[in-house]
Amino acid sequence: MTTAVAPPRSEEGLREGSRRGIPSHGKATPWLFLAPYLVLFLAFVAAPVVLGAWISLHRWDYTLPNKPFVGLDNYVRLFDTSSITAAQFWDAMQATGIFTVFSVPFLLTVPLGVALVMNMRFKGRNFFRAVYFAPYVLGVAVVAVLWRYLLDNNIGLVNYYLGLLGLPDSTPWLTSSPAVWVSLVGVTVWWTLGFNAVIYLAALQDIPGELYEAARVDGANARQQFRNVTLPGLRPVLGFITTITIIASANMFGQSYLMTQGGPGRQTRTAIYQIAETGLRNYQMGTAAAMSYILTAGLMVLSIVVFWLFRERKG
Amino acid sequence: MATTTTRPPAGVPTRRKPVGRAVVRYVLLVLLAALFISPLVYMVVTSFKTRGEAAGFPPTWVPTPPTTAAYESILNAPGTPVLRWFANSLMAATANAALVVATSTLAGFALARMRFRGRGVVFGVVVATLFVPPVILIIPNYLIVGQLAWLNTLLAIIVPTAASAFGVFFMRQFFVGLPGELEEAARLDGANQWQTFYKVALPLARPALATLALLSFLTNWNDFLWPVYVLFSPEIQTLPAGLSTLQTANAVRYDLLMAGAVIASIPVLAMYVFLQRYIIEGVSRSGLKG
Numbered sequence: 001m002t003t004a005v006a007p008p009r010s011e012e013g014l015r016e017g018s019r020r021g022i023p024s025h026g027k028a029t030p031w032l033f034l035a036p037y038l039v040l041f042l043a044f045v046a047a048p049v050v051l052g053a054w055i056s057l058h059r060w061d062y063t064l065p066n067k068p069f070v071g072l073d074n075y076v077r078l079f080d081t082s083s084i085t086a087a088q089f090w091d092a093m094q095a096t097g098i099f100t101v102f103s104v105p106f107l108l109t110v111p112l113g114v115a116l117v118m119n120m121r122f123k124g125r126n127f128f129r130a131v132y133f134a135p136y137v138l139g140v141a142v143v144a145v146l147w148r149y150l151l152d153n154n155i156g157l158v159n160y161y162l163g164l165l166g167l168p169d170s171t172p173w174l175t176s177s178p179a180v181w182v183s184l185v186g187v188t189v190w191w192t193l194g195f196n197a198v199i200y201l202a203a204l205q206d207i208p209g210e211l212y213e214a215a216r217v218d219g220a221n222a223r224q225q226f227r228n229v230t231l232p233g234l235r236p237v238l239g240f241i242t243t244i245t246i247i248a249s250a251n252m253f254g255q256s257y258l259m260t261q262g263g264p265g266r267q268t269r270t271a272i273y274q275i276a277e278t279g280l281r282n283y284q285m286g287t288a289a290a291m292s293y294i295l296t297a298g299l300m301v302l303s304i305v306v307f308w309l310f311r312e313r314k315g
Numbered sequence: 316m317a318t319t320t321t322r323p324p325a326g327v328p329t330r331r332k333p334v335g336r337a338v339v340r341y342v343l344l345v346l347l348a349a350l351f352i353s354p355l356v357y358m359v360v361t362s363f364k365t366r367g368e369a370a371g372f373p374p375t376w377v378p379t380p381p382t383t384a385a386y387e388s389i390l391n392a393p394g395t396p397v398l399r400w401f402a403n404s405l406m407a408a409t410a411n412a413a414l415v416v417a418t419s420t421l422a423g424f425a426l427a428r429m430r431f432r433g434r435g436v437v438f439g440v441v442v443a444t445l446f447v448p449p450v451i452l453i454i455p456n457y458l459i460v461g462q463l464a465w466l467n468t469l470l471a472i473i474v475p476t477a478a479s480a481f482g483v484f485f486m487r488q489f490f491v492g493l494p495g496e497l498e499e500a501a502r503l504d505g506a507n508q509w510q511t512f513y514k515v516a517l518p519l520a521r522p523a524l525a526t527l528a529l530l531s532f533l534t535n536w537n538d539f540l541w542p543v544y545v546l547f548s549p550e551i552q553t554l555p556a557g558l559s560t561l562q563t564a565n566a567v568r569y570d571l572l573m574a575g576a577v578i579a580s581i582p583v584l585a586m587y588v589f590l591q592r593y594i595i596e597g598v599s600r601s602g603l604k605g
Contacts, residue, residue, distance in 0.1 A: 027431070040414075051455035052452070128347075139536065150354055154372065257559070280453070
């Protein structure tokens with residue numbers, strides 16, 4: 001892969017010159033540099049997007065030889081309220097919706113608060129930053145297995161310490177609703193807080209100090225400085241963080257797979273969980289592909305709304 | 316360099332700053348830090364408890380007596396070959412990181428330092444791919460991987476996720492930042508495009524390469540959904556998928572589960588402790604200049 005590079009063409013290089021220091025090269029050279037990535041991209045991103053749409057138009061059972069074309073049947077059935085498939089799918093979409101609605105606000109605000117504090121100058125700043133970021137490197141499996149233990153309603157640390165504080169100490173955190181949502185959201189915030197905080201912090205450090213200087217000269221207090229300098233300075237990154245956080249929350253899987261197994265009942269079985277089980281355990285891939293297209297369409301609409309909300313405003 | 320919202324700039328005397336506020340801040344910071352560290356400490360502590368103590372109440376912070384029984388048990392259980400999982404994870408994450416770094420560096424260099432028709436389109440597609448929800452790829456990629464006869468092999472978790480839009484974006488941003496005189500000087504020395512890339516740009520990119528390699532390794536090491544569904548045999552699991560197997564087999568054997576979790580955490584935590592700067596800087600740069 002690294003040997004496939006075109007030889008230099010010196011005449012062409014002289015003819016074109018090099019505006020802004022970009023030297024000339026053969027026509028094929030950039031494509032040879034891009035080729036290894038493009039091969040992977042075509043095979044595992046572009047082709048799947050098309051193939052997924054194709055599958056969703058078929059009754060595609062992995063284990064059966066015939067995969068008849070059924071048009072939009074899979075989609076129609078997912079909107080037919082009397083079918084069990086549809087009921088289960090929309091329950092799962094609802095679970096994804098609940099988790100997203102309750103997790104995203106915390107995942108946007110708590111890390112911002114942490115980043116604002118970390119942006120001050122004080123001893124040990126890097127140490128604290130490293131500590132808050134640490135859970136993120138552990139991955140969802142370790143985090144979920146660990147918290148299932150901590151949240152165990154009989155022997156877990158959480159109920160034990162709640163009891164010591166004189167609070168209710170027998171909440172079934174993983175087997176009753178709405179406590180289960182508190183657990184899933186709380187663990188997710190614990191796990192990924194540092195990730196968003198680090199992105200916020202970088203953006204905060206990019207805001208020119210003179211802006212605060214000017215605001216202070218104008219007599220702005222801390223709150224006014226936050227409103228008029230910090231928030232506008234964060235706008236581009238806010239749009240980015242909001243979008244990736246929504247996508248991440250809407251794709252929540254490991255926490256519920258490992259901590260609640262989708263329970264109690266099927267209440268925390270998220271859309272992606274349902275899609276994976278439908279397509280890869282029960283091999284109803286046509287239905288599962290249709291589900292993933294509906295979920296993706298929803299997310300795209302949401303992303304566009306977010307993009308529009310955080311767009312650069314003129315004037 | 317750091318600007319603050321509440322403190323005056325350096326040099327201005329902080330006469331009326333109450334000491335109390337700094338103390339309150341430290342107390343809050345330490346409490347929050349405890350909330351982040353204590354679960355990890357408890358995980359390690361529990362992995363050295365006996366079966367009875369791990370399931371006992373009230374919880375204890377010092378194993379009495381400390382024992383390595385949990386480790387011996389999971390390392391020797393035939394249904395849960397933890398060492399094999401460890402090797403699998405290590406191989407997959409290393410190979411995946413190498414593949415991501417190689418393909419992203421080449422593509423990022425072309426997008427940043429070469430002019431050609433279609434560059435804008437390719438870059439636009441890369442950026443758009445950053446926002447493609449992974450859920451849309453699961454079902455079709457399972458079929459593609461199946462066609463390639465990669466199901467239940469490590470190739471299934473090494474290759475498909477190596478198509479990293481993030482990696483290309485990341486390396487492109489890095490190469491864009493290099494000064495324009497770079498190629499100028501290289502070309503005066505008679506270097507061709509490949510030599511410019513290989514001998515001049517690449518050595519300068521070492522920190523960026525290290526960061527991307529680390530982030531890719533971490534992502535692959537921790538990946539969960541995909542390995543759970545494409546790897547079936549006990550001996551071909553990765554550690555996160557294996558933890559799931561371990562949990563199914565030993566629902567309330569928290570001593571065993573914590574030992575497994577510790578084993579799955581050691582490499583990434585060690586990397587984090589020593590290479591933290593690269594990891595945090597890599598993440599912090601991912602949100603900028605989008």
